[in-house]
Structures are given as C-alpha cells and as structure tokens.
Amino acid sequence: MATIRQISLGVDDDKRAGEFWRRALGYVRRPPRFEGDDWIVLEPRPGEPGVAIAMDVSGSPVEDFPRIHFDLDAGDRDLDEEVGRLVALGARHVDWPHYPETLPPGGRPYVVLADPEGNRFCVEGRRRR
Numbered sequence: 001m002a003t004i005r006q007i008s009l010g011v012d013d014d015k016r017a018g019e020f021w022r023r024a025l026g027y028v029r030r031p032p033r034f035e036g037d038d039w040i041v042l043e044p045r046p047g048e049p050g051v052a053i054a055m056d057v058s059g060s061p062v063e064d065f066p067r068i069h070f071d072l073d074a075g076d077r078d079l080d081e082e083v084g085r086l087v088a089l090g091a092r093h094v095d096w097p098h099y100p101e102t103l104p105p106g107g108r109p110y111v112v113l114a115d116p117e118g119n120r121f122c123v124e125g126r127r128r129r
Contacts, residue, residue: 004051005051005052006041006051006052006053006054006094007051007052007053007054007070008053008054008055008056009053009054009055009056009119010055010056010057010058010060010119011055011056011057011117011119012035012057012058013042013057013116013117014038014039014055014056014057016038016090016116016117017040017055017115017116017117017119018042018055019039020090020091020116020117021042021097021115022042022091022113023089023127024089024091024115025042025044025050025072026044026045027042027043027044027045027050027053028042028043028044028045029042030039030042030043030052033034033038037110038056039054039055039056040054040055040056041053041055042054042055043053049084051055053062056109062114062117062118062119063120063122065120066119068127069119069120069121069122070119070121070122071110071122071124072121072122072123072124073123073124073125074123074124074125074126075125077125078093078108078125078126078128078129079108079111079123079124079125079127079128080127080129082123082125083111083113083123085105086111086113086123090115090116091113091114091115091116092113092114093111093112093113093114094112094113094114094120096112099112104127108122108124108125108126109124109125109126109127110124111120113124
C-alpha cells in the first residue's frame with residue numbers, strides 16, 4: 001500500500017517559505033541529495049512523527065480556495081496562542097467565508113491562515129478561554 005513520503009508545495013520564494021515552515025513546524029532541512037539539488041525539503045527531527053515538505057519555485061498563482069492544503073493541530077497550545085505564534089512568523093489571517101456557524105459534536109474550532117507565499121492552511125485546536 002502506498003504512503004505519503006512528502007508533500008510538495010509550489011512557492012515564489014523558496015527560501016522565505018522554507019524558513020517559515022521550518023520555524024512553524026520545528027522541522028529541519030534535509031541536506032541536498034546531489035550537487036545542484038536546489039529543492040528545499042524540510043522533515044521532522046529524527047524520531048518525531050510527520051511528513052516531509054518539499055518546496056520549489058512555481059510560476060502558478062495561489063488559489064483562494066485550494067483543493068489541497070495543510071491542516072495543522074495546535075497540540076497542547078491554545079488555538080489562539082498558536083495562531084498568534086504563526087502570524088508572528090509571517091502567516092496572515094485569511095477572510096474565510098466557510099467557517100461553520102456551529103461546530104459538529106466533537107468538532108474543534110479552526111482558523112484559516114496563509115503562509116508568507118499566500119498558500120492557505122488551517123490550524124485546529126482548543127480554546128482555553
């Protein structure tokens with residue numbers, strides 16, 4: 001059965017995107033596989049769970065309603081605190097018209113952000129207040 005080895009993300013500025021996602025996720029940069037390998041690939045630290053993210057310069061425009069995006073979990077941190085941390089790293093809030101009016105049973109709130117490249121992603125978690 002196939003498994004996801006890495007997710008590739010098109011960006012305009014791979015260094016800026018790589019630095020944002022490295023700091024956002026606590027990942028480390030994978031060394032280049034060969035001389036001239038200019039892909040930025042981030043992966044979890046050894047022994048930690050997660051999937052690698054590869055970034056390469058793309059000329060395609062950012063989608064307002066992307067068909068695929070990252071869903072992050074705020075973990076033990078309060079959702080709003082984690083969103084604040086990500087915004088301080090360069091993310092920005094997105095005017096998202098599809099937030100549910102009420103959460104389904106067992107559902108957790110989420111916030112839609114965009115990375116410094118404009119790629120949308122969600123952060124889900126619990127609010128302690």
